[in-house]
Amino acid sequence: MNPVLSGAERTAALASLSGWTERDGGSSLARDFVFRDFAEAFAFMTRVALAAERLEHHPDWTNRWNRVEITLTTHEAGGLTERDISLAREIDRAAK
Amino acid sequence: MNPVLSGAERTAALASLSGWTERDGGSSLARDFVFRDFAEAFAFMTRVALAAERLEHHPDWTNRWNRVEITLTTHEAGGLTERDISLAREIDRAAK
Numbered sequence: 001m002n003p004v005l006s007g008a009e010r011t012a013a014l015a016s017l018s019g020w021t022e023r024d025g026g027s028s029l030a031r032d033f034v035f036r037d038f039a040e041a042f043a044f045m046t047r048v049a050l051a052a053e054r055l056e057h058h059p060d061w062t063n064r065w066n067r068v069e070i071t072l073t074t075h076e077a078g079g080l081t082e083r084d085i086s087l088a089r090e091i092d093r094a095a096k
Numbered sequence: 097m098n099p100v101l102s103g104a105e106r107t108a109a110l111a112s113l114s115g116w117t118e119r120d121g122g123s124s125l126a127r128d129f130v131f132r133d134f135a136e137a138f139a140f141m142t143r144v145a146l147a148a149e150r151l152e153h154h155p156d157w158t159n160r161w162n163r164v165e166i167t168l169t170t171h172e173a174g175g176l177t178e179r180d181i182s183l184a185r186e187i188d189r190a191a192k
Contacts, residue, residue, distance in 0.1 A: 038154050042145045049138045058134050062158040 004079035047094035100175035143190035
């Protein structure tokens with residue numbers, strides 16, 4: 001299992017991403033996405049779902065019409081790990 | 097626009113569904129679904145997404161791994177309408 005990132009590792013990882021913010025005292029990462037309509041939002045979610053299966057790591061997410069709110073954490077590690085950073089990168093790619 | 101259901105209409109509609117509960121003083125309906133894994137949960141969500149597009153009415157929903165929590169309301173009417181009941185029926189069908 002991947003270890004929880006240290007504060008310095010989190011800072012470095014966040015600097016390599018854009019639009020993500022730390023939540024819960026650094027134990028999760030969050031980003032909200034807004035699309036044109038539900039179909040665009042769900043198409044994005046489908047791309048993320050496929051990436052999540054490939055990475056064997058999944059988002060906690062909420063969708064309402066054209067909006068998708070994503071939270072990433074590694075539940076079994078009790079905090080942020082490299083797996084969350086990898087998934088965040090795939091999510092950003094899926095949103096482009 | 098469909099009118100908000102009266103208390104009696106809500107009661108009758110709920111009696112025709114199973115597993116749904118009223119929330120927010122009767123202004124929304126909620127149901128939680130649990131699947132074997134993420135792939136099963138997302139397959140269900142995809143069926144619901146297609147039904148939602150067809151009905152032009154969409155759920156508010158949250159997914160975490162194998163769990164999908166759905167809330168239905170008609171935002172523009174400020175409460176539950178017949179559109180929510182129709183979507184609930186489609187969701188139940190998608191979960192089978």
